[in-house]
Amino acid sequence: MSQDIALQVNNLRVSYKTGDQDVKAVDDVSFKLYAGERLGIVGESGSGKTTLALALMRLHKPPAYIMGGEAILDGSDILALEREEIRQTRWSKLSLIPQGSMNSLNPVIKIKYQMADAIEAHERGWSRSESMKHIAHLLGRVGLPESVAEMYPHELSGGMKQRVCIALAIILEPSVIIADEPTSALDVVVQRVVMQTLNDVQAQLNAAMIIIGHDMGLMAQSADRLAVMYAGKMVEVSPISSFFKDPQHPYSKLLISSLPSPEEKRELAGIPGSQPSLLDLPSGCAFHPRCPVAVDHCKQVIPELRDISGDRRAACHLVEEQAS
Amino acid sequence: MKQAYFIRRLIMFFVVVVLAATLNFIIPRLAPGDPIGAVLEELRARGASTGGDAEDEIVAAYRARFGLDQPIYIQYFRFLFNTLRFDLGHSISYYPQKVEAALLRSLPWTVGLLAISTVMSFAAGSFFGAMMAWPRAPGFMRRFVPMFMVLSAVPYYLLGLILVYIFAFVMRLLPLGGAYSSGTVPEMDLDFLLDVVKHGVLPALSIVLTSVGFWALGMRGVMVTVLGEDYLTLAEAKGLPDRRIFFAYAMRNALLPQVTSLAIALGTVASGSVLVEVVFNYPGIGWLLYNALRSSDYYMVQGVTFFLVLTVAVSVLIVDMIYPLLDPRIER
Ligand SMILES: Nc1ncnc2c1ncn2[C@@H]1O[C@H](COP(=O)(O)OP(=O)(O)OP(=O)(O)O)[C@@H](O)[C@H]1O
Ligand code: SF4
Ligand SMILES: [Mg+2]
Numbered sequence: 124m125s126q127d128i129a130l131q132v133n134n135l136r137v138s139y140k141t142g143d144q145d146v147k148a149v150d151d152v153s154f155k156l157y158a159g160e161r162l163g164i165v166g167e168s169g170s171g172k173t174t175l176a177l178a179l180m181r182l183h184k185p186p187a188y189i190m191g192g193e194a195i196l197d198g199s200d201i202l203a204l205e206r207e208e209i210r211q212t213r214w215s216k217l218s219l220i221p222q223g224s225m226n227s228l229n230p231v232i233k234i235k236y237q238m239a240d241a242i243e244a245h246e247r248g249w250s251r252s253e254s255m256k257h258i259a260h261l262l263g264r265v266g267l268p269e270s271v272a273e274m275y276p277h278e279l280s281g282g283m284k285q286r287v288c289i290a291l292a293i294i295l296e297p298s299v300i301i302a303d304e305p306t307s308a309l310d311v312v313v314q315r316v317v318m319q320t321l322n323d324v325q326a327q328l329n330a331a332m333i334i335i336g337h338d339m340g341l342m343a344q345s346a347d348r349l350a351v352m353y354a355g356k357m358v359e360v361s362p363i364s365s366f367f368k369d370p371q372h373p374y375s376k377l378l379i380s381s382l383p384s385p386e387e388k389r390e391l392a393g394i395p396g397s398q399p400s401l402l403d404l405p406s407g408c409a410f411h412p413r414c415p416v417a418v419d420h421c422k423q424v425i426p427e428l429r430d431i432s433g434d435r436r437a438a439c440h441l442v443e444e445q446a447s
Numbered sequence: 448m449k450q451a452y453f454i455r456r457l458i459m460f461f462v463v464v465v466l467a468a469t470l471n472f473i474i475p476r477l478a479p480g481d482p483i484g485a486v487l488e489e490l491r492a493r494g495a496s497t498g499g500d501a502e503d504e505i506v507a508a509y510r511a512r513f514g515l516d517q518p519i520y521i522q523y524f525r526f527l528f529n530t531l532r533f534d535l536g537h538s539i540s541y542y543p544q545k546v547e548a549a550l551l552r553s554l555p556w557t558v559g560l561l562a563i564s565t566v567m568s569f570a571a572g573s574f575f576g577a578m579m580a581w582p583r584a585p586g587f588m589r590r591f592v593p594m595f596m597v598l599s600a601v602p603y604y605l606l607g608l609i610l611v612y613i614f615a616f617v618m619r620l621l622p623l624g625g626a627y628s629s630g631t632v633p634e635m636d637l638d639f640l641l642d643v644v645k646h647g648v649l650p651a652l653s654i655v656l657t658s659v660g661f662w663a664l665g666m667r668g669v670m671v672t673v674l675g676e677d678y679l680t681l682a683e684a685k686g687l688p689d690r691r692i693f694f695a696y697a698m699r700n701a702l703l704p705q706v707t708s709l710a711i712a713l714g715t716v717a718s719g720s721v722l723v724e725v726v727f728n729y730p731g732i733g734w735l736l737y738n739a740l741r742s743s744d745y746y747m748v749q750g751v752t753f754f755l756v757l758t759v760a761v762s763v764l765i766v767d768m769i770y771p772l773l774d775p776r777i778e779r
Contacts, residue, residue, distance in 0.1 A: 177680075288681075
């Protein structure tokens, strides 16, 4: 894996301002995304994954506000770009496979024009016929027949729509792709195949990719590194093999032990207790009410996400620093 | 697939028309007495009838003349056949003028005034409504909301009266009513056209002003929903220019339910025209109906009513025919 950094996120904070309280959906999140790598982000529903993804593309809508931090892509901070600059950055450098891809295509426009739109918006200087050739080629690459170009979204199955979204995401060959639960609406068999397609095109492009999901099995299939989110914070970031072999954070340990076997796929489940409300977070480490090894100190001091070995980070008072 | 859809729509259209004609046949016959008896009553009241054998003979003659001596189903099929040929009988007040001739003479005025102002109001209202929901629209756009709410609560004939009072009566800028100045001969020259436009301004304005709010507020509601759709997020993620997102992704989808309402609005244009045409003395269908009602012109009323149903059916049919072009999902 090359160590060039494709995207560096520092201390990103995003809040939903509801009433007079701030819901800190993304709280002081920092991570690096290396060129060409696949970073998985897992976490229970409501832990802030989509909020993070949308904020990175500046697609968050009120009541969501970015409260601080930076996201450096290609030398400039996405969060500080002007409107027109962010418009040009979107898709050409940073593309999205949104959560809910089922409804992500405009129902009244043919697939080929929805794809051509992305090309025209970024003035690649291609002729109409060049664009159409490129589109047909991309559809082939994600395993769709060329005839899909002439169709409307309602004529496609869920898996086909998902493939269209994948083809769309690579149309301008961005350096970073964010895939927010790219397969969660599909059935199990199709999930694997679509995920494989996504991995293949990403690898051919050598783009860096963030894959958000619940499914540890799919993560094991795809990700190079895994980040775990809990209540708006990243609590562990580890290479995928060491994560499964030797999870560090107590929450990660519970995640792994709730999996029947490393090969079997399953949704995150079977962890005692429930995720706290973001409106009323427990003091100190937000995980302490559910943590089997919590000590008094945990209730008072928030643990920092810190390096515990060369390539692993965790946010827990009890995780010892290791010599790597 | 598409053909089946069109054929279904056409069949629906004919069913509606036949049903309307049938109702037109049944309803008058549900009333006690018959048309001839009613005429006789009136004659007696004026002392013009003596009763007795002579009268019975006259009654029999009239019954034969209007086919009322035939069995009811023969009467029905004859009526249906005539109606579908658009033979709506004779006006009583202006005998022997045909009802359909009077209708055709009034139609261009109603279509010209009401259909045009309805379409204008639809276009302007939909655009305004879409802008009012658009988060990056200029801030003053949102200030139109209360204004539209007030305007759409004012009945248009009332606004019409106010406009007439101000612009025609007090300021004398525009004519008080009518479709063209009395004394001019309807001709296709520039002077006459200008005259017609001048006469159309106030009625059109009262319709546009009071209905534009309806379209704007409706559009704003749909637009808010569409703006929350996933395909809008993706459109923005693609880095499309605002203009493209607004027209091709947001407004294009939000217009679909509006178009259905437009069909209904256009269909009710003629019936809705009664008050406007009465206020402005405008010689359209509404004016025709109003006068027919006042003079108990039985066949004329029946003819106009049937025609109103026909306009609703026709405009729904037209919109049904273009809708698949707007929404590719419709053929399923
Ligand atoms: N529009 C909103 N207004 C207020 N709070 C919101 C809003 N949208 C999300 N939130 C809060 O932000 C938190 C994070 O939501 P987010 O959608 O990022 O979660 P997620 O990790 O993507 O969950 P999922 O796995 O279900 O997709 C949630 O706990 C929710 O309470
Ligand atoms: S900091 Fe304490 S409560 Fe939090 S995970 Fe570690 S041990 Fe558990
Ligand atoms: Mg999500």
